[in-house]
Amino acid sequence: MRNLLSIIGARKAARIHNAVEKDLKVHAKKTRADIKILLLGSADSGKSATLKQMRLAHKDNFNPQEIESYRQLVFNSIIRGAVMLVDALLIMQLQLSPKNEWFAETLRNINDLRDGEVYPEQLLQPLLDFWGDPSVQEGWSRASEVALPEKYITVVHILVRFFVHTSQDIIRCQAQTTGITETVxxxxxxxxxxxxxxNQRSERRKWIHCFQSVTNILFLVSLSGYDQCLFEDPNANQMEDAMAIWTSICNSEYFRSTSMVNFP
Incomplete structure (x- = not known):
């Protein structure tokens, strides 16, 4: 009887061992199959745009909720970009025409678009007239002097298609990335x-160690930043800031065995 129990116990232990071994092999295979890429970059480097392009390339189309969110962002970015241009003109001491001067004041009182709300058609022509103002054109040509974010102003070109947006419009329009997002x-x-x-500039040393297990780091740099200052720090150059971030990442003890790609 004792021998029988020993045999049964040994067989049970063997089954458990085999099950554990099988589970470990499945887990190891799954781990090898997972590639984790940490997407980093300097200000206005196009991280969000790159991620959207990757989604479209993998046939991961935007769902209706995302499309509605970006539809609102297109309009809101146009208005915010115009307001930022107005503020930049004051710094550059450029004068708008009387008609556009009046419209510039009304821009500050335009509310963000809400869910389901249509684009206000009455704003189309005034916005086009505003964009065509010689002072606005000169101010835009000198955007680098006052750290005018390109991500807001490029959407002005969407004005000629005010009521129709495309996937490319969604790619161009960017909201400030906060927190951590993961796309699979x-x-x-x-x-x-x-x-x-x-928000990579804030307390980077406090969170960077959380990603030491990533497979690769993809670091994006905007080449147009060579003569542009940072929006949050007009005295800092975008390209120099990018190089400082890149250097700190390369020298980090947490990424000594991590593959890195610098993508301009």
Missing amino acids: FKLRGQQLHIIDVG
Whole structure:
């Protein structure tokens, strides 16, 4: 009887061992199949735009809720970009025409678009007239002097298609990334995790160690930043800031065995 119990116990232990071994192999295979990429970049480097382009390339189309959100962002970005231009003109001591001077004041009182709210058609022609003002054109040509974010102003070109937006419009329009977002793609049987971290300038040393297990780091740099200052710090150059971030990442003890790609 004792021998029988020993045999049964040994068989049970063997089954448990085999089950654990099988589970470990499945987990190891899954771990090898997962690729984690940390997406980093300097100010206005196009991180969000790159992520959207990757989604479209992998046929991960925007859902109706996202499209509605970006539809609002297109309009809100146009208005905010115009207001920022007005403020920049004051710094540059450029004078708007009387008609556009009046419209510039009304811009500050335009509310953000809400869910389901249509674009206000009555704003189309005044916005086009505002964009065509010689002072506005000169101010835009000198945008780098006052750290005018390109991500807001490029949407002015959407005005000629005020009531129709495309995937490219969604890519151009960017909201400030806050917190951490993770996007997952399937690539040749592997899970590709793209991790985007917002607000990178604040307390980077306190959170960077959380990503030491990533497979790769994709660091984006905007080449147009060579003569532009930072929006949050007019005395700092965008390109120099990008190089400082890149250097700190390369020298970080947490990424000594991590592959890195610098993508301009």
